[in-house]
Amino acid sequence: MHGVIRVDGQGTQMAGVAKLQRRPQATVRNPIARDIAPALLGWYDRERRQMPWRAELGERADPYRVWLSEIMLQQTTVKTVTPYFEAFVARWPDVRSLADTELEEVLAAWAGLGYYSRARNLHACAKAIVAEHGGRFPKNEAKLLELPGIGPYTAAAIASIAFGERVTPVDGNVERVVSRLFAVREPLPLSKPALRSLAATLTPMTRTGDFAQAMMDLGATVCTPKSPSCLMCPLNSDCTARKLGIEARLPARTPKGERPARFGIAFIALREDGAVLLRKRPENGLLGGMLEVPSTDWLDMLPSATDAMRIAPAKGDWWKVPSTVRHVFSHFELELVVYRAVVPFDAPLTFWADQPRCRWVPRRDLDSQALPSVMKKVIAHGLREM
DNA sequence: AATACGTGGTA
DNA sequence: TTACCAAGTAT
Numbered sequence: 001m002h003g004v005i006r007v008d009g010q011g012t013q014m015a016g017v018a019k020l021q022r023r024p025q026a027t028v029r030n031p032i033a034r035d036i037a038p039a040l041l042g043w044y045d046r047e048r049r050q051m052p053w054r055a056e057l058g059e060r061a062d063p064y065r066v067w068l069s070e071i072m073l074q075q076t077t078v079k080t081v082t083p084y085f086e087a088f089v090a091r092w093p094d095v096r097s098l099a100d101t102e103l104e105e106v107l108a109a110w111a112g113l114g115y116y117s118r119a120r121n122l123h124a125c126a127k128a129i130v131a132e133h134g135g136r137f138p139k140n141e142a143k144l145l146e147l148p149g150i151g152p153y154t155a156a157a158i159a160s161i162a163f164g165e166r167v168t169p170v171d172g173n174v175e176r177v178v179s180r181l182f183a184v185r186e187p188l189p190l191s192k193p194a195l196r197s198l199a200a201t202l203t204p205m206t207r208t209g210d211f212a213q214a215m216m217d218l219g220a221t222v223c224t225p226k227s228p229s230c231l232m233c234p235l236n237s238d239c240t241a242r243k244l245g246i247e248a249r250l251p252a253r254t255p256k257g258e259r260p261a262r263f264g265i266a267f268i269a270l271r272e273d274g275a276v277l278l279r280k281r282p283e284n285g286l287l288g289g290m291l292e293v294p295s296t297d298w299l300d301m302l303p304s305a306t307d308a309m310r311i312a313p314a315k316g317d318w319w320k321v322p323s324t325v326r327h328v329f330s331h332f333e334l335e336l337v338v339y340r341a342v343v344p345f346d347a348p349l350t351f352w353a354d355q356p357r358c359r360w361v362p363r364r365d366l367d368s369q370a371l372p373s374v375m376k377k378v379i380a381h382g383l384r385e386m
Numbered sequence: 387a388a389t390a391c392g393t394g395g396t397a
Numbered sequence: 398t399t400a401c402c403a404a405g406t407a408t
Contacts, residue, residue, distance in 0.1 A: 075392080075393090076392090076393080076394090077394080077395075079394090079395085080393075080394065080395090112392090112393075112394095113392080113393075114392030114393045114394090115391055115392055115393085116391080116392080117390095117391065118391095189387095226396090226397080285390085285391085286391065286392090287392085288391095327392090327393090328392085328393080329390095329391075329392060329393085330390075330391055330392060330393085331389075331390060331391070331392095372392075373392075373393060373394085374392085374393090
């Protein structure tokens, strides 16, 4: 037995894949795998989209730019990432400059991109590369994997794209392309190991970085989630799902649980000169290290107005701003009631509001702060008609 | 293994 | 409006 994958579109492929998982070193004779890379690379050479982090064809990509872009692109679209990437490389042209910057500055530049642990790990990673690697990126997947914020996908992506190592980054695009190519019906995330193995069988001996990017481009532009453009696809004659007419239903996913609702009260404390009271959140966890408007905890019930007044950061004439702010996080929905008050310069703050993690920020400086989108919403809501 | 962790776009 | 989705990682 040599770990041959059966790909017949009749539902027996999973047996072969399971064997391959246990013996990833086994030789794979896959009747269609051989043809995939050349067809895909030919398509990539014609259709390849330029992006600010990509090198010109035939040139070597800058590892710093590849790394930065890959971290930003985790769970985030190219369209959203592009302006952030441009701003980052303009401000921090290399790892050392990023490592020499205060975390909060990096968080402020990251504000709005989401998943802020990425920014904290980005900063930690830059420091580690300077301190432990002389300011140069490790050149292989295994060493990259040891760095903060770099997981299996990103390690393989950097190793292949920036250093030409023959490894196989598998992201959501690759999972979708491969699940259709081989008609893998097993739902995600259960099928992840199988899809990884299958993807690895497709990776060519040369141009592995181009191949990786081609797979992702294909998933992003042709082999799309809802209505894939099979007529435009360079792999359409090899695609088992298409032969079976089930491409639009793959990959299958186990349904996600529902998002609970949480509620809270946020306080816009306005000093007489217009400065707003902000508070730094704990370094880890949700929106870790970011700034916020002081607020109650976010729980399953809305605190009473009486409780809210007891918690307010200062005594004052708190006015309940009409309507509420709703925001959707990945794992819960938040509804915030906003109270506003003008606080005199000499007004005493409550104990918790008088801590170092709280600070008054002038209105004009709000844009440059490390405020997550939800807090920008809250502030805009609280300051409307002012 | 399952859950925590953001945001904006699209149907 | 609801629901799903997008170049995942850490614990």
